[in-house]
Amino acid sequence: MRRLLLALALALAAVAGLLPARARTLTPAETDRVVRTVDERQRNAGDWKALAYMEAKEKDKTDVVYELVVYRRDKDQRVMFLFLEPRSEQGKGYLRIDKNLWFYDPSVGRWERRTERERIGGTDTRRGDLDESRLAEEYVATWKGDERLGAFQVHRIALEANPGVDVAFPRLELWVDQATGNVLKRQEFALSGRLMRTSYYPKWKKVWSESKKADVWYAEEMRFYDEIEKANQTMVIIKSIDLRPLDPNLFTKAWLESKSR
């Protein structure tokens, strides 16, 4: 009898061990911490220069591949994009100064003020995709559950834009890798609630930052899928990162103009 009870207890213990542990609810503070970690891992205290390739596929149109350099000075939220390829786009660029995004076209030699939510080069990429991550500052996070995304165990977190903050999408959902804290998937919704874009971040890399005295993580590959026009998609690949200090006068209209001469 004692043997039988022991066997039963062992069997129950074995079955219990095989069952997945019940997902633990993240508290608002823990959820907020996950989002802050996402931002913090990508934050860089100093300057940032990245060479990026952007491949845009649109229905009934020829695929376009852009090569551009992204310059960032995160301490005063300055961003500049300079297009290198294709030839027709050479010298074009975006410059963000004091929450104003300017677009420069050397063929007409004119600066135009654009919305910060502008699609970069008409693709599905937006300024925010290549800029510093400020999710904790711009959104309020709510934990929606823990689940599996392919081979990864992830936190699924919903984000609602803070009132008065101008963002391209008022609502987001993030799938954050529990092991690393990297975002693996992101969905963006319109004001109407309709899903507009799904993004995947399959490759993350880190680089040592002297100014931060820590590693800075960045998504080496980003894939954006338009959920309204299903056939449209854009892939961004970050080819190289340089965190050395940039020329102090770089974030000026004159500098960008000089690059097209």
Added chain:
Amino acid sequence: MLSTDLRIAVRNLARHTRRNLFLAAAVAGVTALLVLLAGLTVGMRESMLQSASTLMTGHVNIAGFYKITSGTAAPVVSDWEKAWEVAKPLVPELVYAAPRGRGWAKAVSETGSMDLVLAGVEIAREPGFREVVQVLEGRLDDLARPNCILLFEDQAKRLGVRAGDAITLSAPTTRGMNNTADVQVVAVARSIGLLSAFNAFVSAETLNQLYRLKATTTGAVQLYLRDAAASAAVAARLRGALQQAGYRVMDPDPQPYWQKLMLKVNSEDWTGQKLDITTWEDEMSFLSWIVTAVSWLGGILVTVLMVIVAVGIVNTLAIAIRERTREIGTLRAIGMQRVQVLRLTLLEAFLLGLGGAAAGVAVGAVVAAAVNAARIELPESLQYFLLQQNLHLTVRPGQALLFVAFVAALTTLAAIWPALHAARLRPITAMHHVG
């Protein structure tokens, strides 16, 4: 004396029927061409006014821009009814006025997508709309319902949709947040040239929802006048009155609102509301080059033809005078003065020009009427540039009279040299001339 000269001139013209008929026919042909080319230009302008004032603009617009930040502008007028209360008593020429929302969105269907300029209409307030837009499928009245759209046939073809199908409109709000609206195609209308290629209509409520605007906000109050020619005067009047009422009013600038939005307003450092009073000509200035180009092409063609005809007149009159040398010599011998000979020759040319031009105007008017009656549909590529679906020529009586006077004067001027030659003949030499 003039009646005698006139009698002689008519008799001389009648004596050389074949030659003069040939010359008059040439003059008539050029005048008819002149009438038809002018008819095409005026027709284009009229079509442009008609389609533009339905699709894009009123004769006068109380429009404007609102800037949340200096870099974020929207083509809207907030509390439009207040501005309209100020303006309304100052427009006795008014037939009706209606608010129109202004926007832009990407329309996406199952099979295609395209950018559309959206107008938010209150269909019950726009009687002129029904007169121009010909619905091929569906019902225009359904446009009063929310989440409904009217497309033109080319747009429907491109999106692969018919009345009853649904499409998604996607646009950023005035604050730059993305928004969408699922709308049903309730009507497909016949295309009306270039403008209907990119304009579509939704209810004002739908547009306001898409852009998250208040119900008291619109894109422009469109004013329709009894006479579109009064537009500039009315616009100037309203500009002054609204400024006096405390509104910030933009300086006149003959550009369409979307050009101002893209190239001007976003670069200026101001925030809040500014009104912009525009006329239909301002809003359509981006198309005026087509009318100008057609006018120039027509002008060049007619000038070349006129030069050819003028050379023909000089030549024909020179031959006529050579043939009539003995006759002129006899007239001079019996007492006709050099001035009288000159006057007689010029009078003949004038009568020839007048008759030919009058016949030309008549022919031009008949051809124009026949073309209009036949409702000739233009090829699609031409529709875009001539701003018409069916070829329409407008012959204005005043303009036709001007052409007659112009051609008669030109013919008379062309006759000066042969007339001077005739007047200079010595009687004795002329009478001995063997022709």
